[in-house]
Amino acid sequence: MLYTDKTYDSQKRLTNWVRTGKESGVPGATSNGLKQYRRLFRNNINNSLSQAYPISFEVLSDEEWSTLVDEFFEKHDAKTPHIWKLPFEFYQFVKANNFSEKFNYPFLNDLVHFEWLEIEVYTMPNEYPQPYVKSGDILNNVLEVNPEYRLTQLEYPVHMYAAKESVNHKGDYFLLTYREPKTFDVKFMNLDPLHVLFFEKVANENLTANQIIDFIIDQNNSIPRDKLTKSIIGFLETMIKEKVFLGYAENYLN
Amino acid sequence: MNKKVNIGLGFRREIANEFLEANSVQPDFIEVAPENWIDLGGYWKSKFKEVTEKYPLVLHGLSLSIGSPEEPDWEFLKKLKSFIKEYNVKIYSEHLSFAKMDNAHLYDLLPIPFKDDSIKHVVKRIQQVQDFLEMKIAIENVSYYTPVDAEITEDVFVKKIVEEADCNLLLDVNNVYVNSFNHKYNAHDFIDNMPLDRVKYIHMAGHNKVSDDLIIDTHGEAIIDPVYDLFDYTLNKMKYNVPVLLERDFNFPEIKELQKEMEVLRKISLKNIDHNVVYR
Ligand SMILES: [Fe+2]
Numbered sequence: 001m002l003y004t005d006k007t008y009d010s011q012k013r014l015t016n017w018v019r020t021g022k023e024s025g026v027p028g029a030t031s032n033g034l035k036q037y038r039r040l041f042r043n044n045i046n047n048s049l050s051q052a053y054p055i056s057f058e059v060l061s062d063e064e065w066s067t068l069v070d071e072f073f074e075k076h077d078a079k080t081p082h083i084w085k086l087p088f089e090f091y092q093f094v095k096a097n098n099f100s101e102k103f104n105y106p107f108l109n110d111l112v113h114f115e116w117l118e119i120e121v122y123t124m125p126n127e128y129p130q131p132y133v134k135s136g137d138i139l140n141n142v143l144e145v146n147p148e149y150r151l152t153q154l155e156y157p158v159h160m161y162a163a164k165e166s167v168n169h170k171g172d173y174f175l176l177t178y179r180e181p182k183t184f185d186v187k188f189m190n191l192d193p194l195h196v197l198f199f200e201k202v203a204n205e206n207l208t209a210n211q212i213i214d215f216i217i218d219q220n221n222s223i224p225r226d227k228l229t230k231s232i233i234g235f236l237e238t239m240i241k242e243k244v245f246l247g248y249a250e251n252y253l254n
Numbered sequence: 255m256n257k258k259v260n261i262g263l264g265f266r267r268e269i270a271n272e273f274l275e276a277n278s279v280q281p282d283f284i285e286v287a288p289e290n291w292i293d294l295g296g297y298w299k300s301k302f303k304e305v306t307e308k309y310p311l312v313l314h315g316l317s318l319s320i321g322s323p324e325e326p327d328w329e330f331l332k333k334l335k336s337f338i339k340e341y342n343v344k345i346y347s348e349h350l351s352f353a354k355m356d357n358a359h360l361y362d363l364l365p366i367p368f369k370d371d372s373i374k375h376v377v378k379r380i381q382q383v384q385d386f387l388e389m390k391i392a393i394e395n396v397s398y399y400t401p402v403d404a405e406i407t408e409d410v411f412v413k414k415i416v417e418e419a420d421c422n423l424l425l426d427v428n429n430v431y432v433n434s435f436n437h438k439y440n441a442h443d444f445i446d447n448m449p450l451d452r453v454k455y456i457h458m459a460g461h462n463k464v465s466d467d468l469i470i471d472t473h474g475e476a477i478i479d480p481v482y483d484l485f486d487y488t489l490n491k492m493k494y495n496v497p498v499l500l501e502r503d504f505n506f507p508e509i510k511e512l513q514k515e516m517e518v519l520r521k522i523s524l525k526n527i528d529h530n531v532v533y534r
Contacts, residue, residue: 001323002375007367008323010403014364015355026402028367033400036470041362048361077358081317081330082289086361126295148295184297 020074045073052087053115059163064103091116107156107166114158117177122186136248139210143245145203149178180243255283255310259523260497261516272509273305279509283310285499289317292333313346320379321352321366347392347424365398368411380419392454394424397432397471409447422454427485432461432469450492459501474505489526
């Protein structure tokens with residue numbers, strides 16, 4: 001650094017003022033000019049966050065929301081050069097600093113996570129599937145998964161109920177968030193644990209439906225195979241229709 | 255960008271479709287902030303691809319923070335360099351300000367103290383960036399609402415930095431007007447004191463007069479006549495033609511209003527072309 005310590009100190013005072021709104025003794029500055037900076041900078045952060053988190057913004061009182069934005073701007077050193085990724089750091093900040101307890105909103109961590117997921121999946125870099133074909137044997141061919149997804153576990157079903165209502169439905173929820181090819185729309189799907197297992201086996205192990213059914217019956221042989229197969233076919237057909245599965249992986253076709 | 259006069263328009267999501275429709279807005283080039291498009295996939299990536307296939311692209315950065323005390327963000331610069339290459343970008347500019355302090359981003363522009371040690375510091379940073387990117391960058395005079403710890407005047411500060419760093423100048427004529435109003439100096443004198451032979455690119459924009467003694471540089475209104483006059487005055491003094499951008503960031507009007515503003519910019523540029531014998 002070729003700044004003198006005094007110049008560095010002046011910059012530091014200016015940024016402290018902008019981040020906190022607390023008198024910082026910026027040398028040679030006008031009070032009106034300083035006020036503008038504080039207003040413009042805080043508005044910019046607030047706009048970016050309230051647009052990214054419309055539900056949280058709605059659910060929290062004005063005072064709670066302000067507290068959150070003020071504390072974030074003051075205490076969190078933002079790392080990303082891309083302001084559209086700042087909402088991710090906000091989500092991490094809310095979680096790490098226990099605002100859900102402070103505000104007594106048990107669902108808050110899940111809510112900000114859910115809202116972030118929509119942005120994350122909407123903006124994530126393009127990923128391309130392996131070659132696939134449209135027709136195949138649903139039970140005996142490997143399905144090709146749409147690679148643009150996130151699978152997340154939530155405690156409060158903020159994706160199914162109004163946030164405050166979700167408190168009455170605490171449990172284990174699995175949320176699949178994915179980007180539809182061509183339209184680029186973000187879609188959400190609630191999966192039950194059996195279907196999560198199924199989805200993960202296809203996505204990570206390239207197993208066919210019948211192989212997964214074998215695996216499940218191996219674990220628990222009280223499940224009747226016919227019934228399981230029928231329900232799995234229904235599930236897979238929905239997943240294909242909803243473009244979570246794009247078709248049948250060419251590499252595994254015999 | 256091979257016309258004698260090139261008038262561009264900032265590509266913004268709110269008016270994205272207009273850039274792609276026939277018989278809508280027809281800029282000679284577009285400008286974006288690389289920070290808003292690097293790392294992006296999905297819908298906007300595909301729109302970006304479409305629009306950059308249609309128009310030459312100029313970059314105007316937000317987060318480099320050339321006036322930060324800390325070292326440049328090399329990770330970011332690496333991505334920027336490949337982005338510049340991928341989209342065949344000929345002009346990359348940044349603000350003469352800081353937007354990050356001790357590695358904490360603030361996402362808006364703060365004034366660097368106008369002092370000799372700041373000149374030394376910023377000159378070194380510009381040189382580091384130019385060396386890394388293997389191209390000259392253009393540095394923009396920014397609007398500011400208070401001086402901070404200033405020991406010299408803004409015009410001397412800008413001129414010395416651009417000359418000592420051997421970089422280009424992005425002259426924002428609206429910012430000159432806004433600052434001259436807010437800080438009570440003569441805008442024409444300021445233009446006279448700029449190293450006009452280093453101007454590579456010009457910005458024009460509207461602003462918002464919020465009180466009798468304060469203008470905020472919002473890019474949310476139409477360009478006003480005194481700023482057109484100052485633009486005319488500047489071009490008259492310059493020896494080269496450079497691309498001119500209409501900056502509009504929010505409060506978007508009907509697209510034909512922007513087209514009209516661009517036509518005024520073109521007319522003034524064409525009027526001044528006679529004495530501008532060398533094309534750049
Ligand atoms: Fe500008």
